Every structure is written in structure tokens, then in C-alpha cells.
Amino acid sequence: MFNFLKDKVKNAISSISSKFDKEAEVVETKEEKNVPEAIQEAKEIVEEQKIEAKEENIPKIGSSHEEAQEIEKITPVYEMQTVKEEKKGFFAKVAEVVTTKKISDSQFDQLFWDLEVELLENNVAFEVIEKIKTDLKTKLVDMPLKRTQVEKIIEDSLRDSISEILEFPTFDLIQKVQEKKPYVIVFIGVNGSGKTTTIAKVAHMLKKNKLSSVLVAADTFRAASIQQLEEQGNRVGVKVIKHDYGSDPAAVAFDGVKYAQQKGIDVVLIDTAGRQHSNTNLMDEMKKIIRISKPDLKIYIGEMIAGNDCIDQIKDFDAAVQIDGVILSKAEIDEKGGTALSVSYVTKKPIYFLGVGQELNDLKLFDKEDLLKKIFS
Ligand SMILES: Nc1nc2c(ncn2[C@@H]2O[C@H](COP(=O)(O)OP(=O)(O)O)[C@@H](O)[C@H]2O)c(=O)[nH]1
Ligand SMILES: [Mg+2]
Structure with a gap:
């Protein structure tokens, strides 16, 4: 999970970087150098002049030892003179030609294509890719850059975009459910998305935090679902409110809430039948469950592996x-x-959470920073 940046996307980024190097327009700019750089340059000039001085002025003395002594003698003199003479000129001379490269808007689209394909293949929706692209464009298009900067700019931009996308208020379920008693949560989603399993995990989490809960079998559509919820209830050690298979789910939900009120139960967790949004009858039934049970929180359970389908369903x-x-x-x-x-x-x-397995403890708080660390480590 979330390792999509590690391999293929990383390759796509390096490929953009090398294409940038090949295809970008070369830009030569004059750049003013700062003082430390100018001083370094001045030293280099002095070195060069020393060498020239040696070559021109050293009298031809026989032994190399004498020669060396002579050089020692004249060097400081030359150094001083050169610095003096050139001093004024140094700062005037510090503008130098720097070569960078830049790409146009249409070149960017071509270069981005590799990354776009990788993101699409990793279930990143078109709208998200557009955002990533727009963010990156402002940092790459028409910007004179050195090749060595490109990869880092793309990675940083990608990190910033992802961080922005995943920015939502922190969610503390345990704190939230204590705002009201009983706190009612209804779980919604298509068939097999993990509603019943997730309810058990949530009940378990509540129990660990010393909060009581009751499970409500408002999935009366299949006999097996009621049984499945009962099994989960036993597993966690919490009560399940159920009616017969085929009965009105809204009535069960109502009973569940009433039971919690009477018994002083903290949280009501309502399981519902999986339904397709296209099924009007089932959607109407869903609305009825909600009208009757007046949930404080409606959570959609989607499969991570469903990709773009999951988005359409949520909408x-x-x-x-x-x-x-x-x-x-x-x-x-x-x-x-x-x-x-x-x-x-x-x-x-x-x-709110990620389901990461079939065990009761396999519910992890969705943590952006943790995720960013995993993606970009
Ligand atoms: N690997 C894995 N399997 C899960 C997870 N959550 C649910 N499942 C499995 O997905 C299947 C459907 O889950 P279920 O809770 O019955 O879905 P429901 O139809 O929405 O109630 C079951 O086999 C679950 O064990 C999860 O986080 N990881
Ligand atoms: Mg179920």
C-alpha cells in the first residue's frame, strides 16, 4: 500500500528529468556573482597571474632550488600588486554567463505523459492528476533550471500536492462518540466492501476505550448477513439487535437506538445491506433507515482496491x-x-480509517504524515 512512488513513479520522474535535459531550450543568462564567489574568482585570477609571472620574469637560474627560492620571493609581491590593480575591477567583472534550460507548456505536457500514465495506473483519478499537473507546471514551465534540480522539484511538488490533497481535520472517534449518548453511526456501502467486518473492528476499538456499543443488523436482505453480524458480535463480545430476515431494516435500526437509550449504551453501530446506487428501491430504504435512526455519523465503507469505482459510488x-x-x-x-x-x-x-486486514485490530487511523513518510522515504 502506498508504495506507488517507490518504483515506477520514481522511474517516470527520472525519465522526465533526462528528457528535460535533452529537449529543453538552452537559456544563457548573465548572473551577478555574490561577494564570496567573487573573492574566490579573484584568487583564481591571482593564481593564474602568478604562473604567468613565473614564466615571464624568473631569471634563468641554474638549480631548481634557487629557482624555487626566487619564486618564493616574487610571489607575494605579485600577489599584492595584482590584487591592488585588479581590486576595482573584480566586482565589475563578476557577472558571468550561466547556462540553464527551460521547457514550454507543450513540452511539459509531453514530458509529463510518463508520470501521468503511472499515476493513472495507480488509481489516481483524472482530477487529481490535473491538480498535480497544474501544481508542477508552475514550477517547471518557462523556469530556467539546471538539470540537477529537476528531479527534486518534481518530487517536492508531488509531495506538496499530495499533502494538500490529504489535508482534512483530525478525526478522533473516541472523543466524538462521547459528545452524545447514544451516539449513532450508520455504515453504508456496496456489497462486500467490508461494512460488517469494519463494524466489528469499530466495536472492538470502542470496547478497548471502555465504551459500550450495540450492533444493529439492518441488513435484513440476506439471512446470512444477520448471522454474520451475530458472529462478529460474539467475537467482540457485544450485543446484536436483529429482526427476522426480510423485515424492515428501518424498524431494526429504530429498535437498536431504543435499546441503547434504555440500557445506557454509548454507541449504536448500524450495519446496512450492500446496495448499488442505481437501485432506487434500496436507496429509498437507506434513506428511511437514516430518517428513522437519525445517525450522528454516516460512514461510507469503500474498498481501496475499487479505485475510481469507489469515487463514483461515494458521490x-x-x-x-x-x-x-x-x-x-x-x-x-x-x-x-x-x-x-x-x-x-x-x-x-x-x-477516517484504513482497514488493513480481517482481524479486530486491523483498523488504522488514517494519518497523513505517516503516509507521506511512507511514500517519500
Ligand atoms: N484483507 C482484508 N479483507 C477485508 C477487510 N475488510 C473486510 N474484509 C473482507 O472482505 C469480505 C467482505 O467483508 P464484509 O464485512 O462481509 O463486507 P460487507 O458486505 O460490506 O458487509 C470479507 O471476507 C472480509 O473478511 C480488510 O481490511 N482487509
Ligand atoms: Mg455485511
Whole structure:
């Protein structure tokens, strides 16, 4: 997960850098040198003149020992003279020609292509690529650069873009659920995205933080789902509220909330049936569950491996029931990682957690800094 920058994207960056070197227009600019550089240059001039002086003025004395002594004698004199004579001139002479290279807008598009392909293949959505591209353009196009700078500029720009994309307020579930009692969370998503498993992980996390919870089997669509939630409930050691298979999910949700109120349970976790946004009946049923249970938080569970599909689903569910945030499951089996960027940038929804396995502890807080470190280490 999130190692997409390590290999192929890195290669794409070096390839941009070498193409830049080959294809960019050469720009020669006069550059004023600063004082330390000027002094260094002055010393070099003195050295050159010393050599010239030796060659011109040294009397032809027989032994090399005498010759050396003679050089010793005349050198300081020459050095002083030269410095004196040239002193005024040094600073006038410090403008020197520097060769850099720059690329045009259309050249940039060509060069960026390699990186664009890699990002696309890593599930980075088109909109995100456009942002990365625009950010990078301001740093590369029409800017006179030395070849050695290019790779670093691209990497830094990419890091800044990603950091900006993943910028959302910190989320503290444990603190949040204590704002109200019972705190109601409904989990939404397509079939098999990991809703039931994630609910168990959340219940486990709450339990570890000494908060009680009840699971609600509002997925009455399949008999197996109720059973699956019960198994998870047993695994964590929390109660499951259920009705019969085929009954009204909104009624179960209502009962779950009522149960929590009566028993003083801290958090209600409502499991819902997987549905496709295109299924109007199921979407209406979802809206009913929400109207009745009045959740404090609506979390979309999406699969990291779903890539761009995940984004379209979030957009549609959000249009129907306004999602607060996202948990991306199966992050540990995703080699790419671009989905997180895409979800965050395109849907503007915060990513709360990543599901990183099937065990109860496999729920990791989504941490931007940690992620950036992993990507760019
Ligand atoms: N590897 C991996 N598998 C997961 C993760 N979360 C869920 N799963 C598996 O994905 C499958 C579907 O999960 P489930 O919770 O039943 O999805 P639901 O239909 O949305 O309720 C199950 O086999 C889970 O064990 C995860 O973070 N990593
Ligand atoms: Mg389920």
C-alpha cells in the first residue's frame, strides 16, 4: 500500500528529468556573482597571474632550488600588486554567463505523459492528476533550471500536492462518540466492501476505550448477513439487535437506538445491506433507515482496491444520504494507494480509517504524515 512512488513513479520522474535535459531550450543568462564567489574568482585570477609571472620574469637560474627560492620571493609581491590593480575591477567583472534550460507548456505536457500514465495506473483519478499537473507546471514551465534540480522539484511538488490533497481535520472517534449518548453511526456501502467486518473492528476499538456499543443488523436482505453480524458480535463480545430476515431494516435500526437509550449504551453501530446506487428501491430504504435512526455519523465503507469505482459510488451515496466520511478497507492488499488520494480530492470527504486486514485490530487511523513518510522515504 502506498508504495506507488517507490518504483515506477520514481522511474517516470527520472525519465522526465533526462528528457528535460535533452529537449529543453538552452537559456544563457548573465548572473551577478555574490561577494564570496567573487573573492574566490579573484584568487583564481591571482593564481593564474602568478604562473604567468613565473614564466615571464624568473631569471634563468641554474638549480631548481634557487629557482624555487626566487619564486618564493616574487610571489607575494605579485600577489599584492595584482590584487591592488585588479581590486576595482573584480566586482565589475563578476557577472558571468550561466547556462540553464527551460521547457514550454507543450513540452511539459509531453514530458509529463510518463508520470501521468503511472499515476493513472495507480488509481489516481483524472482530477487529481490535473491538480498535480497544474501544481508542477508552475514550477517547471518557462523556469530556467539546471538539470540537477529537476528531479527534486518534481518530487517536492508531488509531495506538496499530495499533502494538500490529504489535508482534512483530525478525526478522533473516541472523543466524538462521547459528545452524545447514544451516539449513532450508520455504515453504508456496496456489497462486500467490508461494512460488517469494519463494524466489528469499530466495536472492538470502542470496547478497548471502555465504551459500550450495540450492533444493529439492518441488513435484513440476506439471512446470512444477520448471522454474520451475530458472529462478529460474539467475537467482540457485544450485543446484536436483529429482526427476522426480510423485515424492515428501518424498524431494526429504530429498535437498536431504543435499546441503547434504555440500557445506557454509548454507541449504536448500524450495519446496512450492500446496495448499488442505481437501485432506487434500496436507496429509498437507506434513506428511511437514516430518517428513522437519525445517525450522528454516516460512514461510507469503500474498498481501496475499487479505485475510481469507489469515487463514483461515494458521490452517488453522498447525493442520496450525505456521507460524513470514509473508511477504506482492504488497504493492505492494495499495491497502488491512489484511491485514497482520489477519494479525498474528488469527493472532499475525510478518510477516517484504513482497514488493513480481517482481524479486530486491523483498523488504522488514517494519518497523513505517516503516509507521506511512507511514500517519500
Ligand atoms: N484483507 C482484508 N479483507 C477485508 C477487510 N475488510 C473486510 N474484509 C473482507 O472482505 C469480505 C467482505 O467483508 P464484509 O464485512 O462481509 O463486507 P460487507 O458486505 O460490506 O458487509 C470479507 O471476507 C472480509 O473478511 C480488510 O481490511 N482487509
Ligand atoms: Mg455485511
